[in-house]
Amino acid sequence: MDSSQPSKLTLAAVAEEAGVSTPTVSKVINGRADVAEGTRLRVLAALERTGYKSPLQRRSVPARRTVEAVFDSLNSAYAVEVLNGVLAQAAASDMEVVLSVTSRQEASPLSPEERAQRMIDERRSGMIVVTSAFDSAQLHAFQRRSIPIVVVDPLNPPPAEVFSVGASNWAGGKAAATHLLELGHRKIAYIGGPESAECSQARLHGYMAALMAEGISVQHEYVSAGAFRPANGVRAMRSLLALEDPPTAIFAASDSIALGVLAEARRQDVRIPDEMSLVGFDGTHQAEESVPPLTSVSQPLQDMGRSALNFILRQMRGEDIDSRRVELATHLVVRESTAQPRSGG
Numbered sequence: 001m002d003s004s005q006p007s008k009l010t011l012a013a014v015a016e017e018a019g020v021s022t023p024t025v026s027k028v029i030n031g032r033a034d035v036a037e038g039t040r041l042r043v044l045a046a047l048e049r050t051g052y053k054s055p056l057q058r059r060s061v062p063a064r065r066t067v068e069a070v071f072d073s074l075n076s077a078y079a080v081e082v083l084n085g086v087l088a089q090a091a092a093s094d095m096e097v098v099l100s101v102t103s104r105q106e107a108s109p110l111s112p113e114e115r116a117q118r119m120i121d122e123r124r125s126g127m128i129v130v131t132s133a134f135d136s137a138q139l140h141a142f143q144r145r146s147i148p149i150v151v152v153d154p155l156n157p158p159p160a161e162v163f164s165v166g167a168s169n170w171a172g173g174k175a176a177a178t179h180l181l182e183l184g185h186r187k188i189a190y191i192g193g194p195e196s197a198e199c200s201q202a203r204l205h206g207y208m209a210a211l212m213a214e215g216i217s218v219q220h221e222y223v224s225a226g227a228f229r230p231a232n233g234v235r236a237m238r239s240l241l242a243l244e245d246p247p248t249a250i251f252a253a254s255d256s257i258a259l260g261v262l263a264e265a266r267r268q269d270v271r272i273p274d275e276m277s278l279v280g281f282d283g284t285h286q287a288e289e290s291v292p293p294l295t296s297v298s299q300p301l302q303d304m305g306r307s308a309l310n311f312i313l314r315q316m317r318g319e320d321i322d323s324r325r326v327e328l329a330t331h332l333v334v335r336e337s338t339a340q341p342r343s344g345g
Contacts, residue, residue, distance in 0.1 A: 011052075018046035065093075065125040067312055070100045072131045076228075076256055077284030078301060082130055082152055085305020093313060095125070102131060112141035119147050126312035128152060128305075148315035150308040153299075155197040163315070165307045165326045169199045172297040172330035173206025173251070176279045179295070179332055180249045181214055183340050185277060189222040189247040191236040191257050200225065200253050203281060207251055222247055226257075233260020241268055248341040249277040255287045258294055262337075273339035283333055293335035300328045 011029075015022045020039060027035050028043040035043075046052075069086050071079050083099070090097045110118065115138065119127065126148030129139075132155045139162050142149045151164040158164050180188050190207050193200035208218050221243060226232030233252055237260065240246050252258035258280030265272050272278050272292060280287055283298025307326050314321055 014043070014046050014050055014052050017050055018042045065316075066096045066098055066123070067126050067128060067309065068098045068100055068119070068124050069128045070102060070131050070134070073101055074099075077286045078228075078254070078256070078282050079130065081284060081301035082305040082308075085302030085307075086128060086309050087305075088302065089306040089309040093309065095309070095313075098124070112138040116141040116145050116147060120145060125316055126150070128308045128312065129154075132156075148312045150311040152304055152308050153199055155194065155199065157198055161324065163311045163321070163324045165304050165311065165328070166199065167299040167304065167328050168330050169202035170206040170209075172281060172299070172332075173203035174210045175206070175330070175332045176203075176251045176281065176297050177207040177210035179334065179338065180251065180277060180279060181210060181216075183249075183277065183338060185247075185249040185341050186214075186216055187219075187222070187245070187247040188216075188249045188251060189236075189240055190224075190251050190253070191233060191261065192223070192225045192253045193228045193232075193257070195225040197228075200228075203251075203253050228254040228256055230256050230260030230263065233257040233262075234264045235260075237261045237264035237268075241270065247276070249279075249338070251279045251281075253281050255280040255282040255284045255294060255296055258296070258337075259286060259290060262290060262294075273337050275342065277338040277341070279332075279338060283330075287333070287335070290337075292337050295335045295338040296333055297330050298333045299330050303328055 011022045011025045015025045018025065020043060024035060024039060025043050028040050067090065069083065071083070074080060074083070087097055119142070124147070127142065128150050130152040136159050139149065139151070139159055143159070143161055149162060151158045151162060153166045154164055177188060188207075188211065190204055192204050204223070211218055222240070224236045224239065226235065233256070237250075240250070250261055252261055258278055261278055262272060265276065270276055278294065280294045280296040281299070282301070283296045284301070287294035287296040307328070311326070
């Protein structure tokens with residue numbers, strides 16, 4: 001008998017294996033006393049050989065713990081790196097990950113309350129949010145149902161009771177600008193993410209702090225905002241090069257933005273770093289593989305994913321957690337996209 005799929009075995013198959021009737025097998029499974037001892041032993045041996053489990057036994061097997069990870073999209077190296085961290089920690093913790101992709105632009109068919117209830121109905125253990133699509137109403141709906149939830153690198157501050165994982169954006173912004181200042185640059189532009197994004201504002205403030213510490217005024221025409229996308233870098237680079245006094249260096253708030261700057265620089269025959277220096281933010285593999293390799297503030301993206309899943313596990317265990325915010329350190333990785341200015345900064 002093929003016992004490779006015990007969940008599909010029937011009582012009749014076990015009865016044939018034991019050489020008894022199907023009702024006799026049923027009696028043994030249900031603990032009935034009106035079965036001869038020898039017959040009972042033959043049935044038990046057949047059950048063990050076949051690996052048969054009753055429907056009740058199969059229902060009693062606890063479901064494997066599952067966490068849902070929600071992203072705006074997976075078309076960025078940032079998202080992939082965070083996801084890799086989540087998956088690595090899930091594997092180490094014997095958990096499964098269900099992946100969802102959504103965005104603020106897509107109209108959800110579910111209300112916040114319905115989405116939260118669906119989590120319960122589908123027996124999800126928790127949710128990791130790496131998206132701007134979930135607002136406070138959605139997060140509160142999860143909290144009211146005691147669903148463990150963690151927000152990764154939130155664009156806006158989450159409700160005080162929601163756990164979050166991020167990086168030291170202000171320190172990273174300051175490190176990027178300081179590196180350019182130490183090379184001798186004085187005309188440094190900042191191409192940011194969305195104006196409403198807390199992480200972009202923190203990077204901007206770090207950049208401003210570094211310039212002001214050197215007595216350098218922040219020129220408004222050198223500062224712009226947009227999406228964390230290459231198209232934002234292209235647009236901003238065009239505007240900066242059109243200025244009467246363009247910058248000699250740019251700090252881009254993400255590696256994706258920096259890639260757009262590089263593309264536009266090639267189109268306009270601006271050599272990086274010979275004619276303009278460029279620093280990105282994220283430290284993704286795109287920074288290593290760009291031409292030239294990009295100096296970038298590295299976020300511990302995989303560690304952020306791992307920390308998010310650990311937060312879920314700790315909430316599931318009912319642990320008393322002192323801080324609801326984890327902020328991991330960033331560090332500057334100097335590559336080939338920055339150099340001293342050709343003349344005077």
